[in-house]
Amino acid sequence: MNQFFQINDFSCGYPGKFVLEDINFEIKKGDFVGIIGPNGSGKTTLFKGISGELNALSGSSKLKGEFIQNMSLKERAQNLAVVTQNIEVGSMTVEEYVLMGRIPYRKQFQFFETKKDFQIAEKYLDLTGITGLKDKYMNALSGGEQQLAGIARALTQEPELLLLDEPTSHLDITHQVQILNLIRRLSQQLGLTVLMIIHDLNLAGEYCDSLIMLENGRIHKKGLAKEVLNYADIEAVYDTVVITRTNPVSGKPVVFLVSEETFKKEN
Amino acid sequence: MQKKYIKWMLFLVALFVLLIISIVISLSSGEVKITLAQLPEIFSNKDSIEFTVLTKIRIPRLFLAISVGGALSLSGAILQGIYRNPLVEPYTLGISGGAALGVAIAIVFGFQAASFAVLPLFGFAGAIITLFLVYFLSLKKGALSINSMLLIGVMVSFVASSAMMFLMSISTPDNLQSIVFWVMGSLDESNNLLVRTAFYSSIAGLFLSYFFAQTLNALRLGEIKAKHLGINTKVTVKLLFVVASLLTGIAVSVAGVIGFVGLVIPHLIRLIIGNDYRILIGSSFLGGAIFLILSDTVARTIISPNELPIGVITGFVGGLVFIVVLSRSKSNFKLN
Numbered sequence: 001m002n003q004f005f006q007i008n009d010f011s012c013g014y015p016g017k018f019v020l021e022d023i024n025f026e027i028k029k030g031d032f033v034g035i036i037g038p039n040g041s042g043k044t045t046l047f048k049g050i051s052g053e054l055n056a057l058s059g060s061s062k063l064k065g066e067f068i069q070n071m072s073l074k075e076r077a078q079n080l081a082v083v084t085q086n087i088e089v090g091s092m093t094v095e096e097y098v099l100m101g102r103i104p105y106r107k108q109f110q111f112f113e114t115k116k117d118f119q120i121a122e123k124y125l126d127l128t129g130i131t132g133l134k135d136k137y138m139n140a141l142s143g144g145e146q147q148l149a150g151i152a153r154a155l156t157q158e159p160e161l162l163l164l165d166e167p168t169s170h171l172d173i174t175h176q177v178q179i180l181n182l183i184r185r186l187s188q189q190l191g192l193t194v195l196m197i198i199h200d201l202n203l204a205g206e207y208c209d210s211l212i213m214l215e216n217g218r219i220h221k222k223g224l225a226k227e228v229l230n231y232a233d234i235e236a237v238y239d240t241v242v243i244t245r246t247n248p249v250s251g252k253p254v255v256f257l258v259s260e261e262t263f264k265k266e267n
Numbered sequence: 268m269q270k271k272y273i274k275w276m277l278f279l280v281a282l283f284v285l286l287i288i289s290i291v292i293s294l295s296s297g298e299v300k301i302t303l304a305q306l307p308e309i310f311s312n313k314d315s316i317e318f319t320v321l322t323k324i325r326i327p328r329l330f331l332a333i334s335v336g337g338a339l340s341l342s343g344a345i346l347q348g349i350y351r352n353p354l355v356e357p358y359t360l361g362i363s364g365g366a367a368l369g370v371a372i373a374i375v376f377g378f379q380a381a382s383f384a385v386l387p388l389f390g391f392a393g394a395i396i397t398l399f400l401v402y403f404l405s406l407k408k409g410a411l412s413i414n415s416m417l418l419i420g421v422m423v424s425f426v427a428s429s430a431m432m433f434l435m436s437i438s439t440p441d442n443l444q445s446i447v448f449w450v451m452g453s454l455d456e457s458n459n460l461l462v463r464t465a466f467y468s469s470i471a472g473l474f475l476s477y478f479f480a481q482t483l484n485a486l487r488l489g490e491i492k493a494k495h496l497g498i499n500t501k502v503t504v505k506l507l508f509v510v511a512s513l514l515t516g517i518a519v520s521v522a523g524v525i526g527f528v529g530l531v532i533p534h535l536i537r538l539i540i541g542n543d544y545r546i547l548i549g550s551s552f553l554g555g556a557i558f559l560i561l562s563d564t565v566a567r568t569i570i571s572p573n574e575l576p577i578g579v580i581t582g583f584v585g586g587l588v589f590i591v592v593l594s595r596s597k598s599n600f601k602l603n
Contacts, residue, residue, distance in 0.1 A: 077497030
């Protein structure tokens with residue numbers, strides 16, 4: 001059966017240095033999936049493989065039954081949008097920046113943006129709540145605002161699949177929650193399928209439908225958040241002592257860290 | 268509808284007006300003063316000195332100023348876009364240095380006696396060879412690294428200028444003088460065919476660049492993000508590099524080394540109208556043309572009947588204007 005997004009026996013990376021192997025998973029339309037794992041476990045490499053920045057060494061990835069490798073760069077950009085960790089700040093206005101998301105739809109000799117381009121950009125500026133910032137320069141924005149602009153730009157590509165690389169790193173809890181609430185809302189309202197790299201296990205557990213845990217270039221475990229986030233797997237992959245409980249309000253898994261000192265006292 | 272587009276139009280109109288004003292100034296000033304009112308009379312009397320001065324000296328020179336100024340400035344704007352670095356221009360990448368070396372070789376070995384086209388051809392060849400040298404030296408494991416390309420360009424430029432110094436130190440005083448003259452740059456080109464070729468090819472380069480306006484815009488986000496937006500960066504960066512080098516090659520081969528235009532003009536244009544390449548390409552070309560027309564007018568009138576090398580004027584005026592504008596501008600000044 002063809003799932004919405006499917007990745008089979010996928011392998012990519014830098015032969016001789018680091019290779020991601022044996023990657024198999026599938027995602028249903030509208031799912032919000034988190035990718036977790038320690039530094040160097042291959043999260044970003046996986047993203048590069050999916051977005052086509054790195055060529056697959058073997059295996060395949062399919063979106064709506066179509067091989068991503070076979071898509072032209074333009075088609076790929078219409079189906080797949082990436083928000084990288086560092087949003088490029090330059091002296092362009094937020095509106096200009098968001099309009100860049102329409103580049104994949106531009107015809108060969110089309111010189112100006114169409115009315116539709118402006119409407120779509122406006123729609124997503126509004127949806128991400130940054131319409132008020134549209135005439136500001138990107139480098140005058142705060143980190144959280146830049147991240148929102150990055151998401152607005154990606155949405156303006158009107159993708160089927162949105163890849164987010166740590167959208168909440170370096171942000172305070174207000175902005176972390178604001179951005180994750182937004183993504184959650186988008187995935188539910190627009191039926192947008194989201195794949196997100198995230199370091200914070202508690203945020204991952206609270207917001208993602210399911211999680212993929214990577215370890216040394218392989219999938220250690222995948223499944224629902226409460227299945228993946230248990231102390232045995234976390235300790236095995238992260239080599240860290242943790243305790244897991246359930247959030248009394250949301251019923252989602254919560255991970256507590258235990259310091260060395262406490263750990264010694266308890267034992 | 269869009270305010271941005273209206274602003275662009277107005278800016279282009281303003282540049283065209285400036286271009287026409289500078290053309291009039293340039294055509295009328297010099298040893299022989301000519302006013303606009305005299306024009307009908309001059310053109311009806313084809314034996315007059317004024318007619319000869321206009322058609323044989325000032326008009327060809329004007330066309331050369333437009334093509335060379337436009338090409339250098341446009342090439343600078345494109346290179347800055349590829350490298351995402353505001354300091355890049357044909358000079359820093361070694362393309363001009365290579366051209367100068369080519370010409371020095373032709374002069375020292377006495378090839379230039381063969382034909383009027385020898386020096387331009389050697390200059391052009393020097394520029395293009397440097398380009399390929401820089402290009403292939405910076406190919407690392409099959410991938411083109413933009414940063415190493417910049418560094419290698421700077422190094423190649425040093426090597427080329429050392430080689431030229433060497434040639435200059437072993438050449439005869441006569442040859443030395445022609446090399447120095449060429450290196451300082453001049454718009455004094457008596458061959459009509461060369462002027463025409465330079466003009467048409469720089470205009471062609473301008474049109475060609477417009478095919479890449481969107482690519483250059485996407486590159487403002489960086490190579491990887493441009494790729495995420497569906498731009499085939501590998502191919503287009505190479506093509507853009509070739510276009511920029513051809514533009515430089517043409518300019519350098521007819522006018523010698525004229526520095527600073529490719530650096531200063533695109534910057535000033537960016538400060539005024541922004542970094543969108545759809546407007547930047549055309550206005551950089553126009554701005555470069557205007558700047559060189561005016562510089563040339565000053566160069567040939569300020570110590571008349573003698574003539575200053577035009578590089579002296581572009582460096583002096585361009586540099587000063589640049590310093591003043593940069594130290595005054597409060598807006599955060601960034602390329603991208």
